[in-house]
Amino acid sequence: MTDPKTSGDPFALIVAPEGRTQKTLVRHLMLLLNYRYGLDLVMANTFYEGFSAVQDQEDRLICAAAILDRKTDSRTSLSSLNFEGKLPLFLIIPAPFQAQYEELCHRLDDVWFVTWEDALSAHSPGSLQKTVERVFAQRGVGELFSEDVLALPFEQMQERVAQRVRNVKALPTLPEVAMRIMSLVDDPEGSVDELADVLTSDPAIVHKLLQVVNSPLFAGSGHKGGWSMHDAILRLGRREVGSIAQQIKLMNSLVKPEDSFFDLRRFWEHSVACAVIADRLYRGKLLRLESELQFNDYWIGALLHDAGKLMLGFFFWDHFQELIAHMDANNCTFREAERATGDVANHELLGRLLMMKSNVGELLAEAVGTHHTVGSTPSDLACLIHLADELSKELGFSYLQDEPRLYAAEVLRKLGLETSAVVDLRDRLGSELPDEIHQLVDHCTAAPE
Structure with missing residues (x-):
């Protein structure tokens, strides 16, 4: 359990006993509170542990959340977590317990109820995500990369989020x-x-x-x-x-955790394919680009453009699996699946977090963080990485077999390309390219001799 008395940063308290459902809900809260809002997290298994951790820390505690699997008659235990109604307390409980908890807390301010049944729903107004968003908006708690933050000059944005990025777990x-x-x-x-x-x-x-x-x-x-x-x-x-x-x-x-079934080989094949294709497009002058790009920028940018997917697959396997299932069932892209399932903390945001934590500079951070959501005036680097990403799928190097391709209209417009011209680009990359990509991945990942 993190000790809030030593970090000095704004934090959220999560109280949750052991259990499979609780573990899933805790990870969802972690994505939401830690990755999206940049709050440090303090974990506790019991009310007593939680209260002991937050004593004298009211000025930095933003909210508390308790994931409960049984009824309680102790109003004092609940009120201690939000300092007698001074801070938001989210109670995540099975639906049959809701009436009893509402009665218990009817004189306690700032308590919000979320049922287990609605907690992970993408569209229910009573979901955990929608409830937290609503409460935080009322209290002026901003997202890590809110629209106001993204509008700042890069150095100011980096300075603004640096402290909160430090709190992001499993990054x-x-x-x-x-x-x-x-x-x-x-x-x-x-x-x-x-x-x-x-x-x-x-x-x-x-x-x-x-x-x-x-x-x-x-x-x-x-x-x-x-x-x-x-x-x-x-x-x-x-x-x-x-x-x-x-x-x-x-x-x-990057070593995959034991409890993840993420296909790391497939991930690297896609990432390396993007880098190689970006190189072919740029060196071969196959695109109408306005600026000169450096090899290390487009190669590393293409290689790491999906780093956010790797983070989801490594540390939030259940959520990643849900996204893959949605893609398969609806024949949509990964980014479309993220939006359809609530967009709690998408892989572009996570990739941007990693880039900013690593101090790689504005060009790379922006290209990785916007390789799908490119905006109205994408940079040449973002255009190159976006096109290489989609072309890699044309060549069979997607995480799932036969993933749909979705070329951003803004990218095609800037590059002066029609959708039909993409097929010609793919053919001009060379028939030998897939074998060369497989060979490159083999060389990079081979066991030491």
Whole structure:
């Protein structure tokens, strides 16, 4: 249980005994309160634990939520959680208990009832999400990325959310080596030797990286192999080799939890396909882009554009499974399934969170956070990643087989493309591309020899 007395940040208290239903509801609350609103969370199994944790913390406690599976006659226990009606208390209870709890709390202010049966409903006005949104709006508790926040200049937005992003639980941290590589690649004063030293300092990267840079995809079909690290950096460039090294480190650092059935291989195939397709589109000058893009920006942006899906699949498997089932039943995209099931904390938002926590800069954070919801004036990077994402599905590299494609009208309009022209783009990518993508993923994920 987090100790609110040591963090100093605004927080929410969740009281929930052990149980399968309680676990599902706690994860839903975590998505809503922690990821969407950026509140720190304090977990407790009993009223006594909860009250002990929040004593003398009224100024920072935003709300309390109790997930109850039985009746209680103790009004005092409930009132202690919201300081005698001074803060919102959400009681999440089985429907048959609602009348008894309403009677128990009839003189207690700011208590909100949500039944287990309605809690996870996407459309019920009595759902947990709708109730929290309504209560928070009345009290001026803003979302982490509200419209007002998103309208701020990037540096101000980053400063505004930095404290709350720190509170987000289960948010992966990009490996330190990957961040060092990113810093060197972005440094105009960085040298080939400096990058080579960092790369060779990590044995987990070296062998796989040399396999990849010596493959036909990067070295050309006539290359017979044999490049050293220094050779590869000189011939391909710091940005390209550094980005591939980051890819290898990322693909071998994120370990799936045991209770998740997320298909990590399929995820990386899609992500790598997006990166390779973005590279083909850009290098081949197949798109009408207005600005020059750096290899490391579009490669890492494409590679990590669906990082939010990985977070959902790793840490919120039940919710991810619900989204996949909705996609399958309704033949819709993942983003459409998120909207249809309440959009509690979507994968674009989660990807933006990860990018901002990792301090990757405005261009990458914005492209990852808007690769579906591109807005009326998408950047060239967002357009490139969006198109590569959808084209990867055309080539069979989607998380589910035969996922529907949905090209944003704003992207097509900016690039001067008709929907029919996308088929021509797909064909111009080359028939050998799927095999090269599979080979690249194999090289990056192979067990050490």
